[in-house]
Amino acid sequence: MPELPEVEVVRRGLARWVRGRTITSVDVLDPRSIRRHGLGAEDFIGNLERATVLDVVRRGKFLWMPLAMEVSDGEGSDGVEPSGGSDGGGPLPDVILPGVALMAHLGMSGQLLMQDPHVPDEKHLKVRIRLSAAEGMPEQLRFVDQRIFGGLFVTALVPTPDGGPGGLGETPLPEIAEEAAHIARDPLDPYFSFEDFYRKVKSRKTGLKRVLLDQSVISGIGNIYADEALWRAGLHYARPTDTLRRADAERLVESARDVMTDALAAGGTSFDSLYVNVNGDSGYFARSLNAYGRTGEPCSRCAAAGLVSIIKREQFMNRSSHTCPVCQPRPRNGRW
Structure with a gap:
């Protein structure tokens, strides 16, 4: 099973390609890979489509992507313009502050791959996420899992107990995926005590x-x-x-x-x-x-x-x- 370094390698790669981009559509090819999302495929897809990926965050072996919906008035829900900047997808759009995240559990064989549409589907492709176009960037995030021990699900973000960032990310926020709230910080976390x-x-x-x-x-x-x-x-x-x-x-x-x-x-x-x-x-x-x-x-x-x-x-x-x-x-x- 991947440990911290492997998950951090994936996090850094995802942050480069998906941060600041909008999810345009989602295909669930195998419902077993979203079994942790208790409300089923329709709700899973509804939570993701038209959402913007604000960041990719990791604590320990846990990995999640805070999400937000676009608004048109140029301000976030608190009236404060969000900070922009992205490693690849251009400036972050105006968004409502996050309250949910897409969480990825890699299990023993889960893979998150950035690929273009012309690349043939892998044998064990479970979920396909299409992203808004960005010059020179792959258009799809694919979840592949041979043994189906891993999966994707949408989860709530909750305040961190110590007020520090939820985990290692590009834009630290004092929120953490609910399923990761019980675990300690890791040795690479600047807030590790x-x-x-x-x-x-x-x-x-x-x-x-x-x-x-x-x-x-x-x-x-x-x-x-x-x-x-x-x-x-x-x-x-x-x-x-x-x-x-x-x-x-x-x-x-x-x-x-x-x-x-x-x-x-x-x-x-x-x-x-x-x-x-x-x-x-x-x-x-x-x-x-x-x-x-x-x-x-x-x-x-x-x-x-x-x-x-x-x-x-x-x-x-x-x-x-x-x-x-x-x-x-x-x-x-x-x-x-």
């Missing part, structure tokens, strides 16, 4: 990796980047959280931030064709992984220090954890 993270970690009595995967403590980290962050920080996944020193926690957050920044630069991690960016390209960070998927291979850090150590794989929460037994020694009191 280390103090809040450390307080939550110390209050739990569990293993360190379990906390990293808990989206209410820190969001956006899944199995791949948890293993990579722990390897970079030199910490074992079973380290009890109540024994974690402040310096260790700071090193872990920085390691998570660094590994996800590196993954972003490489376009994310792709092990197969199911994860691609909006142009259909795969990421290549898998070539730079140091722990995840490296079972039986030498630990690169130990090798650089002249030590011999082999990455090992252990069962963890119906998944796997990959560690170096030398530079990530298992704690004596590690129970998880």
Whole structure:
């Protein structure tokens, strides 16, 4: 399943192509892909057609596009002219301030692709969204999903509990998609609070990796980047959280931030064709992984220090954890 870097790659691509453009029509080709929209296809389409995409926002692995309807009097609903600017679609039109958003859940195989009408439909095309014309820009946003674990739905935007932006976007707004309101900020969010993270970690009595995967403590980290962050920080996944020193926690957050920044630069991690960016390209960070998927291979850090150590794989929460037994020694009191 895509983690923060993969979703952020998609967000950046979408922001370039769809921000400031109006949805002209929508085709729902497979109702299963909008099953989270409880009122059905007709209501889903009615909420999208003639709406303007104001932005593309991400918190953790959650992705949404705030929407608004055009007005003709040159002012927003509060009498204040909206700020313009777009990465591609021209200045944003006059709009009513947003209250709803199109939310995308990629699941295990969901893809959001920007394509022109002449491109043949993909085998697993589920939803087609046509956008207002913009010079040099693809006209369609297509949702493709082979395994149908993902989907699209329209949701309400609610005020953020801390008054900060709902997530990472081009035009920060203090609103968040209702389904994402319960999750913590992620390490790449400028409003991420280390103090809040450390307080939550110390209050739990569990293993360190379990906390990293808990989206209410820190969001956006899944199995791949948890293993990579722990390897970079030199910490074992079973380290009890109540024994974690402040310096260790700071090193872990920085390691998570660094590994996800590196993954972003490489376009994310792709092990197969199911994860691609909006142009259909795969990421290549898998070539730079140091722990995840490296079972039986030498630990690169130990090798650089002249030590011999082999990455090992252990069962963890119906998944796997990959560690170096030398530079990530298992704690004596590690129970998880």
